[in-house]
Amino acid sequence: MLGGQPDLEVVGEAVDGRDGLDQARSLSPHVVLMDIRMPRMDGLSAASALLADPQPPKLIVLTTFDADEHVVSALRAGAAGFLLKDTPPPEIVASIRKVVDGEPMLSPSVTRRLIERLNDPSQGRTARARARLAGLTEREREVAGAVGRGLSNAEIAAELHLSVPTVKAHVSRLFDKLGATNRVQIAICVHDAGA
The missing domain is CATH 3.40.50.2300 (Response regulator)
Known part of the structure; x- marks a missing residue:
């Protein structure tokens, strides 16, 4: 050729x-x-x-x-x-x-x-969600992942060896850092990021 x-x-x-x-x-x-x-x-x-x-x-x-x-x-x-x-x-x-x-x-x-x-709108959504999670500490990412799996505060506390008040504090910070108003929005962010 x-x-x-x-x-x-x-x-x-x-x-x-x-x-x-x-x-x-x-x-x-x-x-x-x-x-x-x-x-x-x-x-x-x-x-x-x-x-x-x-x-x-x-x-x-x-x-x-x-x-x-x-x-x-x-x-x-x-x-x-x-x-x-x-x-x-x-x-x-x-x-x-x-x-x-x-x-x-x-x-x-x-x-x-x-x-x-x-x-593909999912491409941008994934990148945005990953960028949002990148601003979290390692512990906050662990808590966010557990929220994404649908675990309660007590279940997260048991899994991560934390007290329930500590988990509540982490979840509260997640609301602020991720701009979420409820646990479902945190779960969606985790899901979109593929985490």
């Missing part, structure tokens, strides 16, 4: 992530196409290591897996593109050229999934 392009030269091929990382470092290509699932070292680990180099190549993840966590991990590491292997060859070639010119490239299905993820 790439060999017949007059402006592209394939300078190396690797059998796994470790080999890909070594070859990319020794051959200094302008662009690296990296798969995710490979033996010895997965593509995301190899990509992260390569992109941490002082003068890294442009990197395009080319894979059959468009799982959200793979896309986000690759883009956070600095990948310039994320293409699925079912992308038509002319589009892959065009993507390589665009990445060289500094334009990031994502397969349409990947773009759609990222947009859906960003527009």
Whole structure:
């Protein structure tokens, strides 16, 4: 697919992530196409290591897996593109050229999934809830978690080896710190945060 392009030269091929990382470092290509699932070292680990180099190549993840966590991990590491292997060859070639010119490239299905993820109200709700819980002390987080499981003050006291008045004081502080007016709101915050 790439060999017949007059402006592209394939300078190396690797059998796994470790080999890909070594070859990319020794051959200094302008662009690296990296798969995710490979033996010895997965593509995301190899990509992260390569992109941490002082003068890294442009990197395009080319894979059959468009799982959200793979896309986000690759883009956070600095990948310039994320293409699925079912992308038509002319589009892959065009993507390589665009990445060289500094334009990031994502397969349409990947773009759609990222947009859906960003527009998913639960994503923002989770982040907000986690931020609210981050302002709590460790003991307050434990009490909040117990409230989230529906435990009474007496049950929380027994579980955490505290007195009931101490638990009441913690719950009262949770109301203030979380802006909650009742235990259900504390439980919802804990649930939204995935804690």
